[in-house]
Amino acid sequence: MYAIWNIKASDIAAELNRCGTYEERKIISAAEKLGYTCIEENGDMLEAIDPNGDRTIIAEQ
Incomplete structure (x- = not known):
């Protein structure tokens, strides 16, 4: 699915x-x-560890 x-x-x-x-x-x-790590899809969100070490939502569907 797209x-x-x-x-x-x-x-x-x-x-x-x-x-x-x-x-x-x-x-x-x-x-x-840009240095984000541990990027993963969590439901309808893409989450990652930002370059400062904080967990953040980088995108939503």
């Missing part, structure tokens, strides 16, 4: 060059490039 995600982390939105909706794999790729 799902569209709304980005919640502003640094990831900036990396992708705009706010909006993206496929999961593009968001994960941008997040990894």
